[in-house]
Structure formats: C-alpha cells, structure tokens
Amino acid sequence: MRDPYPLVFAPILKDKVWGGRQLERFGKPLPPGVMIGESWELADLDSTSASGAGGGSAHSPITNGPLAGRTLRDALRLWGPALLGHSVPTPQGGFPLLVKFLDARENLSVQVHPSPAYAEAHPDAALKTECWYILDALPGSVIYKGVRPGVTREVFARHIDTGEVVADLIAVPAVPGECHNLPSGTCHALGAGVLVAEVQTPSDTTFRVFDWGRAGRELHVAQALECIDWGPAPSATSLTPGQRRGRLVSTEFFTVDGVELPGPGAVPLDPDRATVVMILAGEGVLESTGTATPLRTGTTALVPASVSGRTTLRAHAPLKALIATVP
Numbered sequence: 492m493r494d495p496y497p498l499v500f501a502p503i504l505k506d507k508v509w510g511g512r513q514l515e516r517f518g519k520p521l522p523p524g525v526m527i528g529e530s531w532e533l534a535d536l537d538s539t540s541a542s543g544a545g546g547g548s549a550h551s552p553i554t555n556g557p558l559a560g561r562t563l564r565d566a567l568r569l570w571g572p573a574l575l576g577h578s579v580p581t582p583q584g585g586f587p588l589l590v591k592f593l594d595a596r597e598n599l600s601v602q603v604h605p606s607p608a609y610a611e612a613h614p615d616a617a618l619k620t621e622c623w624y625i626l627d628a629l630p631g632s633v634i635y636k637g638v639r640p641g642v643t644r645e646v647f648a649r650h651i652d653t654g655e656v657v658a659d660l661i662a663v664p665a666v667p668g669e670c671h672n673l674p675s676g677t678c679h680a681l682g683a684g685v686l687v688a689e690v691q692t693p694s695d696t697t698f699r700v701f702d703w704g705r706a707g708r709e710l711h712v713a714q715a716l717e718c719i720d721w722g723p724a725p726s727a728t729s730l731t732p733g734q735r736r737g738r739l740v741s742t743e744f745f746t747v748d749g750v751e752l753p754g755p756g757a758v759p760l761d762p763d764r765a766t767v768v769m770i771l772a773g774e775g776v777l778e779s780t781g782t783a784t785p786l787r788t789g790t791t792a793l794v795p796a797s798v799s800g801r802t803t804l805r806a807h808a809p810l811k812a813l814i815a816t817v818p
Contacts, residue, residue: 493557495573495795497777497784497802498566500551502592503531508705511596513627513686517789519592530592532791533767535563535585536693555784563793576763576796578817581693587817588745589693590767590791592626592686599681600708601635601656601701604694606676606718618675621691622740622747624813626771628665629684635660636671636679637724644716651712656701661724669727670739670747676720688769690815692744736814743818750804750812762800764816768792773810778803 502519507528512521514530521527534549550562558566563586567574581587604619623634635657638647642659650656660678663671665685673679678700681687698711698718730737730749736758740747750758752773760766768777770786777784777792779802786792794802804812 493569495570495797496556496782497779497795497798498553498558498563498793499555499784499786500533500563500791500793501554503534503549503551505529505531508708509595509597509599511594513594513596514592517592518787519789526596528594531589532592532769533563533586533588533590533793534693535567535581536589536695537583537585570795570797573797574795575765575817578765578796585693586765587693588767588815589691589695590769590815591689591691592789593623593681593689595681595683595685598683598703600699600703601660601678601680602697602699603678603715603718604675604698605696606720609714609718610675616696617692617694619692619694619696620673620675620742620744621689622670622672623681623687623689624670624739624747624749624771625665625667625685625687627667627686632665632684633662633682634665634671634680634685635682636663636673636677637661638678638719638721640723642721644719644721647719648712648716651700654701654704663727666727669729670749671727672725672740672742674720674725674742676718677724678715678719679724688771688813690740690745690747690767690813746816746818748814750810750814752806752810754809755807757803757805758814760794760799760802760804760814761816763796764799765796766794766799766802767815768794768804769813769815771811771813773806773808775804775806775810775812778805
C-alpha cells in the first residue's frame with residue numbers, strides 16, 4: 492500500500508444560470524463562454540440531486556503523487572482510517588465533506604436544505620449544513636440568512652405565492668473575511684456579486700422557494716416549509732486583527748479555521764484529523780515528513796489524518812487560507 496501523503500485535486504466545474512467568470516481569478520480553467528457558478532474542490536458523491544447538481548456522481552480527481560489520475564474515493568478505499576482517522580465515511584462510503592468555490596453573478600435561489608426531522612422521515616434526503624466564507628463582494632452586495640423575527644409559516648407561504656418573500660428574509664451585508672454558518676434548515680440565498688468559499692456536509696439536496704422570476708426552475712415549496720428553522724441564524728464570525736489562526740465555525744460535522752499570515756510563517760496542522768486546506772490568497776507549501784506539496788491561490792488539498800500531526804502549512808509571503816477538519 493502506498494503511504495498516505497497530502498492530496499491535491501482538480502476542480503469539478505458546474506455551469507449555473509446565476510454563475511459568472513470570477514473563478515478564473517482562482518486559477519480555474521473555465522471553458523470559453525460558459526457561466527460557471529461552482530468549482531467543486533473536494534467531492535466524493537455517488538449521486539447528486541436533480542435540484543442541486545442535476546444528477547450523476549462527483550469524485551474529485553487527484554493530480555499529484557503516486558495516486559495521480561485516481562480519485563478521492565480510491566484514496567479512501569486504499570487508506571481507510573489512515574485517511575479519515577477517527578471520523579467515519581458517509582453511508583455510501585464517501586468522504587464526509589464537500590468543499591467548493593461559488594461565484595454569484597446573479598442572485599441564487601432562496602432555498603433551504605433538509606432539517607433533521609425531515610431527513611429522518613425521508614431517507615432520500617440528507618442534511619446539508621454549510622458555511623460561506625466571503626472572498627469578495629461588489630459594493631452593496633448582501634447574503635440572505637434566516638427569516639425575520641415575527642414572520643410565521645403562514646405569512647411566509649403567502650409571500651411565496653405573491654413574490655414578496657425576499658422581504659421576509661434577513662439581508663446581511665457581504666463583507667470579505669466574514670464567515671457565515673448555515674445549519675441545515677436555515678433559509679438562505681447568496682446575493683449577486685458575491686464570491687465565497689464553502690465547506691459543507693456532502694449533500695446537495697436543495698428545496699427552492701423563490702427563484703427571482705427565472706423560468707424553468709422547479710420550486711419545492713411544500714418541502715421547504717417543512718424544513719425551515721424559524722429561529723435566528725448564527726452570527727457572522729471573522730479573525731480579529733493580527734490573529735494568525737482562529738476558529739470560524741464549529742459544528743458536529745466539521746470545524747473551519749481561518750489563517751492569515753502577514754508574511755513568512757508557518758501553521759502546524761492538528762494531529763489525527765483529516766484536514767482540508769484551501770488557499771484563498773498567496774502561495775504556500777504543505778511540509779510533511781519527506782514531502783513538500785506546493786499550493787497556489789485556489790488550490791485545495793487534503794492531508795490524511797495519519798500525517799496531519801507531522802504536517803505544517805508554510806508561507807514565504809502573505810497567505811490567506813481556510814483549514815477544515817472532520818471531528
């Protein structure tokens with residue numbers, strides 16, 4: 492068996508009606524004339540929903556080292572606990588995170604993902620807890636996160652019918668550097684002009700309630716109304732000035748830390764944790780015993796649990812990154 496080492500992946504690009512061309516800034520090879528909304532950086536799904544990625548499987552291809560040309564699923568089968576540590580794969584045998592970049596040239600649909608109660612009652616639906624880290628935003632851009640206090644299910648349903656439902660949502664300014672936790676059941680939408688990095692549980696079950704008048708896009712109002720959490724959504728988080736590494740999101744499914752190195756420096760990774768590293772700005776190197784894996788802006792890598800405690804993210808110039816781990 493080949494010894495575990497940090498893996499780098501090729502992106503899986505998804506064209507979207509609301510997508511744009513901004514992901515070229517992160518080194519993504521966008522096909523000419525195609526509006527790309529999502530770059531799946533790390534994915535291991537046997538199937539995707541029609542309401543999400545439109546069906547089909549998605550297994551990230553490895554681009555470096557002895558496993559180049561194989562997939563994340565192949566590495567998981569080969570290395571097992573050496574890759575995942577104490578974490579467990581999905582029921583289908585996949586990696587328990589899905590990581591993306593999103594480019595919203597237009598507003599995304601107002602949507603919700605299955606609540607725990609809905610997922611328990613509907614085995615074909617899966618929870619989707621996610622977080623958005625704001626990379627860039629046009630002036631005045633917002634995200635929609637949660638339902639305004641006092642809005643009832645009945646009022647919300649009526650406003651879906653009348654096209655007034657956006658007024659029932661909480662619009663939050665999109666501020667680069669802020670991170671927004673969106674537990675499954677949170678009604679939300681990414682606003683136009685916003686670019687984000689997303690870490691989520693590996694599901695794309697999506698129930699749309701409003702799609703800004705776009706034709707031909709199915710809505711799922713009945714399912715959504717069963718799932719919406721009418722309570723407040725978590726507040727935004729960010730690193731404090733001068734903080735080099737800090738916790739942005741902590742859920743039962745994953746943790747996400749922000750990293751900002753103002754110049755040359757290094758950040759050790761946590762031991763015994765499958766660790767995802769997303770480079771948001773600058774260049775770095777994952778230094779493990781006997782290996783050095785270069786990473787540039789837009790690159791996502793996975794460090795197996797068996798080597799994470801011996802791995803350091805090093806930079807020789809300013810660097811911004813996200814580090815996500817599976818409990």
